[in-house]
Amino acid sequence: MPRRERTLADLGEPALIRRIARRAGHPASAVWPKAIGDDAAILRPRKNEDLVLSTDAQVEGTHFRFERESPRAIGRRALAVNLSDLAAMGARPVGALLSLCAPPELALSVFDGMVAGFVDESRRFDCPLVGGNLSKARECSLTVTVVGRVKRGHALRREGLRLGDLLFVTGELGAAALARLRADRSGGQLRRIPTARIEAGLALAQIPQVRACIDLSDGLASDLSQLLECTGLGAEIDPGSLPSPRGFTRSCVSLGLDATTLQAAGGEDYELLFGLSPTNEWADPRRLGKRLGVSVSRIGHVVRRSGIRGLPKIPTAHHF
Amino acid sequence: MPRRERTLADLGEPALIRRIARRAGHPASAVWPKAIGDDAAILRPRKNEDLVLSTDAQVEGTHFRFERESPRAIGRRALAVNLSDLAAMGARPVGALLSLCAPPELALSVFDGMVAGFVDESRRFDCPLVGGNLSKARECSLTVTVVGRVKRGHALRREGLRLGDLLFVTGELGAAALARLRADRSGGQLRRIPTARIEAGLALAQIPQVRACIDLSDGLASDLSQLLECTGLGAEIDPGSLPSPRGFTRSCVSLGLDATTLQAAGGEDYELLFGLSPTNEWADPRRLGKRLGVSVSRIGHVVRRSGIRGLPKIPTAHHF
Numbered sequence: 001m002p003r004r005e006r007t008l009a010d011l012g013e014p015a016l017i018r019r020i021a022r023r024a025g026h027p028a029s030a031v032w033p034k035a036i037g038d039d040a041a042i043l044r045p046r047k048n049e050d051l052v053l054s055t056d057a058q059v060e061g062t063h064f065r066f067e068r069e070s071p072r073a074i075g076r077r078a079l080a081v082n083l084s085d086l087a088a089m090g091a092r093p094v095g096a097l098l099s100l101c102a103p104p105e106l107a108l109s110v111f112d113g114m115v116a117g118f119v120d121e122s123r124r125f126d127c128p129l130v131g132g133n134l135s136k137a138r139e140c141s142l143t144v145t146v147v148g149r150v151k152r153g154h155a156l157r158r159e160g161l162r163l164g165d166l167l168f169v170t171g172e173l174g175a176a177a178l179a180r181l182r183a184d185r186s187g188g189q190l191r192r193i194p195t196a197r198i199e200a201g202l203a204l205a206q207i208p209q210v211r212a213c214i215d216l217s218d219g220l221a222s223d224l225s226q227l228l229e230c231t232g233l234g235a236e237i238d239p240g241s242l243p244s245p246r247g248f249t250r251s252c253v254s255l256g257l258d259a260t261t262l263q264a265a266g267g268e269d270y271e272l273l274f275g276l277s278p279t280n281e282w283a284d285p286r287r288l289g290k291r292l293g294v295s296v297s298r299i300g301h302v303v304r305r306s307g308i309r310g311l312p313k314i315p316t317a318h319h320f
Numbered sequence: 321m322p323r324r325e326r327t328l329a330d331l332g333e334p335a336l337i338r339r340i341a342r343r344a345g346h347p348a349s350a351v352w353p354k355a356i357g358d359d360a361a362i363l364r365p366r367k368n369e370d371l372v373l374s375t376d377a378q379v380e381g382t383h384f385r386f387e388r389e390s391p392r393a394i395g396r397r398a399l400a401v402n403l404s405d406l407a408a409m410g411a412r413p414v415g416a417l418l419s420l421c422a423p424p425e426l427a428l429s430v431f432d433g434m435v436a437g438f439v440d441e442s443r444r445f446d447c448p449l450v451g452g453n454l455s456k457a458r459e460c461s462l463t464v465t466v467v468g469r470v471k472r473g474h475a476l477r478r479e480g481l482r483l484g485d486l487l488f489v490t491g492e493l494g495a496a497a498l499a500r501l502r503a504d505r506s507g508g509q510l511r512r513i514p515t516a517r518i519e520a521g522l523a524l525a526q527i528p529q530v531r532a533c534i535d536l537s538d539g540l541a542s543d544l545s546q547l548l549e550c551t552g553l554g555a556e557i558d559p560g561s562l563p564s565p566r567g568f569t570r571s572c573v574s575l576g577l578d579a580t581t582l583q584a585a586g587g588e589d590y591e592l593l594f595g596l597s598p599t600n601e602w603a604d605p606r607r608l609g610k611r612l613g614v615s616v617s618r619i620g621h622v623v624r625r626s627g628i629r630g631l632p633k634i635p636t637a638h639h640f
Contacts, residue, residue: 008640009640011640012640013640016640040372040373040374040405040406040408040409040411040466040468040475041372041373041374042370042371042372042409042470042475043370043371043372043373044370044371044472045365045369045370045371049365050362050363050364050365051362051363051364051365051371052360052361052362052363053360053361053363053415053417053450053451053465053467054360054361054417054451055417055418055419055451055452055453055463055465056419056453057419057421057453057455057463059421059455059456059457061457061458062455062456062457063455085360086360088360089360089362091360095373097373097374097375097465098375099375099376099377099419099463099465101377101379101461101463104640130373131373131374131375132375133375133376133377133463134640135377135379135382135383135461136379136382136640137379137381137382137459137461138381138458138459139457139458139459141421141455141457141461143375143377143419143453143463145373145375145417145465146360147373148360150362152364155360155362320328320329320331320332320333320336320424320454320456
């Protein structure tokens with residue numbers, strides 16, 4: 001007779017919290033003197049640094065499905081998308097809090113997998129788990145809050161684009177959307193986990209006059225609109241300059257998709273989009289890419305006429 | 321014909337975020353230079369201060385039910401229970417992040433009510449909303465992360481109880497559990513919202529040798545166990561000394577409940593429980609109460625023999 005799989009209800013909350021604490025280990029010295037288990041985590045800020053804070057949730061059915069991804073991938077992504085917000089601010093990770101909601105009948109192995117994925121990612125980016133919360137819920141969700149630090153006054157902001165600024169993106173666009181569409185159509189597994197561009201963000205924050213930086217979560221068209229908002233300015237994009245993964249256009253054609261539309265609307269690239277004055281010494285993609293440690297492409301520039309030209313018209317697709 | 325009520329889906333995410341930002345207004349100077357809408361909130365720590373961070377979720381069906389409470393009360397409580405964790409650390413609120421999950425068909429009026437309640441509470445405690453997230457979900461939940469500040473090295477911790485320490489609680493115990501039981505039985509509205517003991521926590525953090533402080537969320541018996549954990553010590557409680565609201569025992573009797581059991585196991589009091597050496601000049605409840613700005617009761621002391629005596633045996637009731 002097969003043994004029944006253990007669930008969260010079999011262990012109870014205190015044992016589950018100890019389980020997370022054991023897996024996460026003791027946090028680094030940024031957090032003092034110990035982290036998980038007290039009413040709150042204690043953090044000692046450094047001199048001449050600002051802290052940045054961001055929160056983002058991954059919800060079962062909305063952002064992930066257990067039948068399509070491993071628990072480990074879900075746990076990793078929950079932290080990765082938050083780290084990406086720190087990258088967009090040019091901040092170095094300090095610590096993270098994880099609020100995990102799950103039904104009592106969730107298999108313990110799934111819980112363990114999500115926690116392991118989260119901890120893997122937190123080690124990779126030196127962003128220790130410093131606190132959190134467990135709650136019973138009908139559906140599973142992971143709400144993460146990340147804290148980062150940045151030299152005082154040097155956080156990269158979303159605002160500040162000026163007429164004539166050149167627009168750049170890191171890495172490649174469209175791979176995440178393509179992977180998701182493929183998994184949707186084939187019913188196969190989704191293996192792609194975004195990489196937060198932390199090192200690139202840190203390097204960007206040290207270049208004077210980098211203007212308006214955002215991480216591409218909703219998609220190029222939508223996120224570029226965010227940067228243009230309130231400036232009254234527009235952008236001209238050269239669709240041929242959008243950086244594509246190898247074989248991307250061919251894959252799109254075989255699936256009956258328009259490559260540029262997917263790159264503009266797909267979302268979840270978690271690359272950085274930013275502006276730089278054309279006279280800036282770093283306004284050369286090759287040179288800049290070397291400094292940022294990731295390929296950089298120049299995809300267009302800021303113009304007087306509002307709106308975005310060069311990208312296909314995309315109906316705004318928001319979750320609500 | 322009655323007009324159909326507007327829902328979240330009718331507005332979409334960007335409009336909903338603008339709606340929250342409008343309601344919350346601009347944050348105080350602790351956060352620089354603007355808060356809602358960027359990738360992350362920026363926070364400028366003060367000299368010689370530590371920051372404390374805590375996160376807690378309120379989930380539909382687990383922590384609240386729309387048919388039993390106003391949306392405003394739900395929003396207020398979501399922040400209040402988090403502020404209570406800051407109180408237990410002796411910290412002053414700096415700011416809060418709100419991650420709100422909700423189904424697209426949620427009535428806009430309910431959303432507005434929750435946000436209004438959250439903002440009311442944030443104004444009351446000078447804890448501005450500095451960031452957040454909106455996600456589609458099947459059930460509604462509000463996950464809050466609060467940031468507080470405390471003089472460097474002066475945060476109140478959970479650990480440090482010593483043999484002979486006197487145990488104190490602020491306010492009264494049992495009212496929250498009684499209100500919830502009454503609402504459960506009558507199907508009536510639950511009107512009670514906890515008050516975070518922020519001022520009392522700040523005052524406690526200034527008294528040397530206040531040892532081991534926790535806020536009573538799970539109930540006296542369970543939370544006292546947390547303080548005793550790892551000390552190897554026990555506690556003797558005088559059940560007659562537990563502070564009761566007016567008419568509490570009579571109400572319990574009329575409902576067929578044991579008053580002490582309800583006070584020990586009920587939870588959600590969000591009062592502070594802490595230890596103090598008997599030789600401390602503040603170890604007098606009346607004098608201490610004046611300093612903390614809230615009534616204080618001495619309920620027992622720490623003994624060598626492990627376990628808790630003087631409280632009814634209570635089966636640990638955890639959510640999972």
